[in-house]
Amino acid sequence: MDKEYLIQKWLNEALTDDEKTAFDKLDDAELNQLIVENARHFKASHFDNLKDFNIFKSQYELSKNKVKKFNKLAPFLRIAGVLVVSLGIYFTFFANHHTHIETLASQKATIELPDHSIVELNALSSIEYNDKNWKNNRVLTLDGEAYFKVEQGKTFDVNTKIGVVTVVGTAFNVKQRNNYFEVKCFEGIVKVVSDSIERQLVAGDIFQILEGKFYEGKVLSNSPKWQQNISEFYAIPVKEVLSELERQYNIEVIIKNIDANRLFTGGFPNDNLENALIAITQPMNMTYELSSSKLVIIHGSKH
Structure with a gap:
């Protein structure tokens, strides 16, 4: 019997006994039954009759091809499913008690830790710590810049990519x-370790x-200047100064005819870009141009 004729009658539930026997012998009869059985589990917001069998045929062939492709990928999908479930279990039971806080460019944030210690994050910085076991293990990881006001208690460690800072309360x-x-x-006493250097x-x-x-020096203020919206530097390469400018104002800086390692001592405000550019460029005999709201070009002096 004609396959399309059988499928059309099957859809209309009008197969005779002989036609049903012939339909069951089709190579994709099981797929057809699966489609019907699964469809019973879904509710549609509206239902349209298929007026044109050719439309149904094209949709049917498309779905059949998708199912065949799916079956070829099934072993890989089962493996991926196991991995996803395993990772889900790991993050649910082992990683979800980690707290990660980060700031964006030109953004600052103040965080109170579980022991009431205070962390103030500068722009484009982040901390991560385990709040579940904080009482017994006061350790956090810092990427960027932060000011810490640590409550008295057990040892407090700040881990960075370059060194570790250890304190009790300071x-x-x-x-x-x-x-x-x-x-x-x-305030207080701080122990710093970086590679073989310990102080x-x-x-x-x-x-x-x-x-x-390695350098050592003295600070005369009683708190970091960036808390007062001022970025301060002492004998720091100008490339580091300009990198901080980018973080504080969420801009891109391009330098031309400038020795990026030339040392800069001074500071710039974090709340007025033009004043910040003047504070950096004038002492170093440089000029600047605002190419756009997000792009600044700084030129070295012409000889």
Whole structure:
């Protein structure tokens, strides 16, 4: 019997006994039955009769091809399903008690930790810690810059890619940006370890590693200037200064005819871009142009 004729009568539930026997012998009869059985589990918002059998035929052939492709991929999908479930279990039971907080460009944030210690994040920075076991293990990971006001208690560790800062209760600032690592102690005592270099800082001490070189210094203020919307630098390569400018204003800076390693001492405001550009360029005999709201070009002096 004609296959299309049998399918059309089957859809209308008008098969005779002989026709049903012939239909059951079709190579895709099981697929047809599966479509009907699965369709019974769905509710449609509206129903349209198929007035043109050719439309149904094209839809049917398309669905048949999709099912065949699916069957070829089934073993791989089963493996992927096991992996997804396994990862889901891992993140549900082992990773969901980790807290991750980050700031965007030109954004700052203040976070209170479970022990009431305070962390102030500078722009484009992040911290991550385990809040479930914080009482017994006060450890967090920092990427970027943050000021810490730590409550007395067990040892408090700040891990960065370049070094580890350990305290009991104190106030300090940690900055870790690419090849720039700096710790300023404002209160109490801070222990800093980076590779083979280990120092104990007291209030006013600075620990700094810049492009692999270690420096020590003194800070005269009692808190980091960026809390007052001022980025401050002492003998820092101008490329690091301009990188901070990009973070604070969410812009791109292009330099032309400038020695990027030339040292800069000074600061710039974080709430007025033109004043910030003047504060950076004028002392270094440079000029700038605002190419757009998001692009700044800085030129070196012409000789």
